[in-house]
Amino acid sequence: MDTSVNQAQRVRFWSADPRVREIVNNVADAVIAIDIHGNIEMFNPVAERLFGYPAEEVMGRNIKLLAAPAYSRHHDEYIARYLETEEPHIIGSGREVEGRRKDGTVFPIYLSVGEVKVAEFHGFIGIIHDLTVQKEAEKALRNARASLQDIIDSMPSILVGVDEQGIITHWNRSAAAERNMDIREGIGQPLVKLFPFLERQLGDISSAIRERHPVRKERLPLQSGSGTRFIDLVVYPLSSADGLGGVVRIDDVTERVRIEEMMIQTEKMMSVGGLAAGMAHEINNPLGIIAQSCQNLVRRLSDEIPKNREVADNLGLDLDTMRRYMTERGLFQFIAGMQEATERAGRIVTEMLAYSRRSTSSFVPTSLCELVETVLHLASHDYDVKKNYDFRRISIERDYDIRSDVIFCEAMAIEQVLLNLLKNAAQAMAGNPQQTAPAITLRLREEEQWLRLEVIDNGPGMSAEVRHRLFEPFFTTKPVGMGTGLGLAVAYFIVTEQHHGRLEVDSIPGKGSKFTLRLPRHEEH
Amino acid sequence: MASVLIVDDEELISSNMAAYLEDEGLEVDVANSAEDALRLVEAGLSVQVCIMDMRLPGMNGNEACQALHRQDPGIRFLLHTGSPNYVISPELSAIGITPDHLYRKPIMDMAEFTATVHALCAGR
Numbered sequence: 111m112d113t114s115v116n117q118a119q120r121v122r123f124w125s126a127d128p129r130v131r132e133i134v135n136n137v138a139d140a141v142i143a144i145d146i147h148g149n150i151e152m153f154n155p156v157a158e159r160l161f162g163y164p165a166e167e168v169m170g171r172n173i174k175l176l177a178a179p180a181y182s183r184h185h186d187e188y189i190a191r192y193l194e195t196e197e198p199h200i201i202g203s204g205r206e207v208e209g210r211r212k213d214g215t216v217f218p219i220y221l222s223v224g225e226v227k228v229a230e231f232h233g234f235i236g237i238i239h240d241l242t243v244q245k246e247a248e249k250a251l252r253n254a255r256a257s258l259q260d261i262i263d264s265m266p267s268i269l270v271g272v273d274e275q276g277i278i279t280h281w282n283r284s285a286a287a288e289r290n291m292d293i294r295e296g297i298g299q300p301l302v303k304l305f306p307f308l309e310r311q312l313g314d315i316s317s318a319i320r321e322r323h324p325v326r327k328e329r330l331p332l333q334s335g336s337g338t339r340f341i342d343l344v345v346y347p348l349s350s351a352d353g354l355g356g357v358v359r360i361d362d363v364t365e366r367v368r369i370e371e372m373m374i375q376t377e378k379m380m381s382v383g384g385l386a387a388g389m390a391h392e393i394n395n396p397l398g399i400i401a402q403s404c405q406n407l408v409r410r411l412s413d414e415i416p417k418n419r420e421v422a423d424n425l426g427l428d429l430d431t432m433r434r435y436m437t438e439r440g441l442f443q444f445i446a447g448m449q450e451a452t453e454r455a456g457r458i459v460t461e462m463l464a465y466s467r468r469s470t471s472s473f474v475p476t477s478l479c480e481l482v483e484t485v486l487h488l489a490s491h492d493y494d495v496k497k498n499y500d501f502r503r504i505s506i507e508r509d510y511d512i513r514s515d516v517i518f519c520e521a522m523a524i525e526q527v528l529l530n531l532l533k534n535a536a537q538a539m540a541g542n543p544q545q546t547a548p549a550i551t552l553r554l555r556e557e558e559q560w561l562r563l564e565v566i567d568n569g570p571g572m573s574a575e576v577r578h579r580l581f582e583p584f585f586t587t588k589p590v591g592m593g594t595g596l597g598l599a600v601a602y603f604i605v606t607e608q609h610h611g612r613l614e615v616d617s618i619p620g621k622g623s624k625f626t627l628r629l630p631r632h633e634e635h
Numbered sequence: 636m637a638s639v640l641i642v643d644d645e646e647l648i649s650s651n652m653a654a655y656l657e658d659e660g661l662e663v664d665v666a667n668s669a670e671d672a673l674r675l676v677e678a679g680l681s682v683q684v685c686i687m688d689m690r691l692p693g694m695n696g697n698e699a700c701q702a703l704h705r706q707d708p709g710i711r712f713l714l715h716t717g718s719p720n721y722v723i724s725p726e727l728s729a730i731g732i733t734p735d736h737l738y739r740k741p742i743m744d745m746a747e748f749t750a751t752v753h754a755l756c757a758g759r
Contacts, residue, residue: 391717393717394719
């Protein structure tokens with residue numbers, strides 16, 4: 111190419127007219143003109159600064175020199191296509207592309223291109239705006255957003271941002287996981303559609319947003335497939351340029367509620383336990399006096415002991431008449447009643463003391479299945495006419511699905527627990543007005559660190575009121591004198607305190623009850 | 636005649652038990668404390684069977700049994716306690732007291748208890 115000719119031709123209107131030259135040289139953006147072959151015809155001072163070339167160095171050279179490789183490759187084709195078809199792509203508008211500096215570095219630019227057709231020149235004028243700062247800001251913003259999302263995603267709580275209409279604007283990973291959805295799917299959907307259990311809370315949520323005060327609701331019970339769940343719900347109002355909205359935070363506190371209930375229960379047990387240990391001795395002494403006095407009374411009224419006759423004769427008393435009088439007036443029955451009551455009180459004291467026994471010395475690896483069989487055998491001999499049930503008439507179903515049934519326990523204590531559960535089930539079913547054939551299912555499963563035994567009966571079940579108080583000491587549904595009200599309380603203590611297990615009850619009135627016993631599995635080493 | 640010593644700080648317990656055993660033809664003495672019991676034996680009381688409460692003011696039943704045993708190794712002991720958790724101490728095991736000699740209050744069957752006292756008096 112004859113550069114001297116080009117140099118001469120390059121005295122264009124923009125350098126000929128000082129006013130135009132003044133404009134071009136003082137524009138804040140880079141201005142570059144090329145001819146229809148792509149050769150640079152003009153390169154203003156901002157372009158020199160931006161690309162790092164002095165104008166003389168780029169004059170007449172192809173504009174591809176200044177484009178990043180991804181764009182330079184097809185530049186000739188772009189121009190050829192335009193000249194042929196006159197279909198403007200970038201011409202008359204602009205787009206984001208990448209430029210290349212003299213030192214080879216690539217940087218983001220906004221390029222707008224216009225066609226220039228005057229007498230002595232046909233070509234294109236490009237105005238180039240450096241986007242480096244803007245792009246960095248965008249990147250920083252994107253990073254900030256991503257790390258914010260990371261932060262809310264790392265929260266175990268379900269977090270959902272909603273607008274005033276209750277439409278989801280954001281949500282975190284826990285929220286999406288709750289719905290088994292991809293995190294991108296939920297945006298734009300109504301909150302209650304994805305979280306139907308919030309239907310009832312909708313009023314509180316929208317008033318929190320509207321009135322801009324947070325709403326906090328604790329331990330909301332939810333019925334779910336696997337039983338009752340509890341959630342804590344917090345609604346924080348938010349206001350932004352786009353209008354009102356809020357963040358809904360949901361925490362599943364089922365486990366915490368359950369543990370708290372258990373702690374309250376244990377607390378109750380322990381206070382009775384401590385009391386029992388101290389009281390037992392004090393109660394047994396007067397009981398001993400009553401018991402022995404009764405026995406002395408009976409003996410000293412006996413006509414078989416010579417001393418009795420001797421004393422009576424000395425007093426001129428007819429012992430036989432006195433005995434008849436006592437019989438007819440029921441006095442011997444009163445004495446018998448006192449003896450029976452004393453015996454019962456003694457039994458209560460003994461059972462109460464099960465609380466204060468904390469020995470772990472007799473813990474041994476034990477087969478739970480064998481314990482169950484021992485207890486079933488014991489229970490089958492517990493036929494009691496007065497209690498009106500016969501254990502042998504109950505059908506027992508064993509549903510076992512386990513690899514190992516070994517637990518580390520005090521066998522006698524766990525036997526006591528199992529016997530209590532089985533006898534309670536039997537007694538409950540005996541009192542069932544529906545007269546269904548009594549059946550107990552024993553279901554044994556492994557569950558995490560536990561061996562889980564469910565004792566399921568088809569008795570009359572129990573009300574929520576009874577269920578809540580079931581493990582309370584001295585709570586009994588049996589007639590006076592039939593139960594001490596300590597059986598299940600002691601069982602609860604043995605399981606939770608001595609064996610660090612769990613004992614829970616579920617019941618559907620009219621259908622039956624289920625006691626779930628969890629004991630730590632014994633790991634073989 | 637066979638002689639029984641009842642040691643209990645609860646007077647109604649000892650008097651009731653004494654009444655029953657006396658009706659059974661046993662000679663019974665009563666002490667309200669371990670110290671009293673030791674004084675009685677010291678003074679020459681011959682005891683075949685001692686029925687000992689374990690929780691006593693002053694010297695407790697555990698020490699009292701050992702002290703009485705030192706005074707007269709022929710004394711046989713029956714322990715009578717209101718504490719359901721009571722376990723026989725090694726010292727008492729060492730002087731021949733076994734769980735068979737342990738009675739918990741309230742004793743609901745005095746006839747069986749009396750039979751044991753008789754058996755011990757007879758040296759069985």
